[in-house]
Amino acid sequence: QSALTQPASVSGSPGQSITISCTGTSSDVGGYNHVSWYQQHPDKAPKLMIYDVSNRPSGVSNRFSGSKSGNTASLTISGLQTEDEADYYCSSYTSSYTVIFGGGTRLTVL
């Protein structure tokens, strides 16, 4: 099963909003509402930012939001801050009872 497709990089200025897309198939993203998004800073463990497409874990800023349309999920970060600069990964449950990740997107806050 191929990885989910994410843009390699996105950038934005402080205060702006950005959206990262995550495209899969009807066997993963499109078929289930079990899409998650992770933030990873260099040499750190990943941190869950969104689960089940649009749910935020306790403690995650409401500047982070998730959505899905068809086979594509999206993570939107509003009011960009310098500390948001990190790698972001999407993942999805699949019809094979496994989990698949996207290749990751590097967010640069200019």
Add this chain to the structure above:
Amino acid sequence: EVQLVESGGGLVQPGGSLRLSCAASGFTFSSYWMHWFRQAPGKGLVWVSRTNRDGSSIKYADYVRGRFTTSRDNAKNTLHLQMNSLGAEDTAVYYCARDINSGADCWGQGTLVTVSS
């Protein structure tokens, strides 16, 4: 405080074996599905395996099936990953994580496995 601590990583020769452990604390371990993930140096996150609450249902990624075995000891709040027939492509930081609807809401700090002669 919810905490996961991996151990057992290190340097192993190609074809060798290694057993990773993940000690859980701060939550009812037996109530949660658990995952193993890995990340090769400079690369992205990859899912390895997941187990249900009592270890009766375990799934693996295609590239580790038949070589890796996940198990759990709920009495000791510990998750294990037995890795056999290791190759250079298995070099990575291995993370255990607690499941939330096929996502992972709590991660360990990771343990580095290096396969090299």
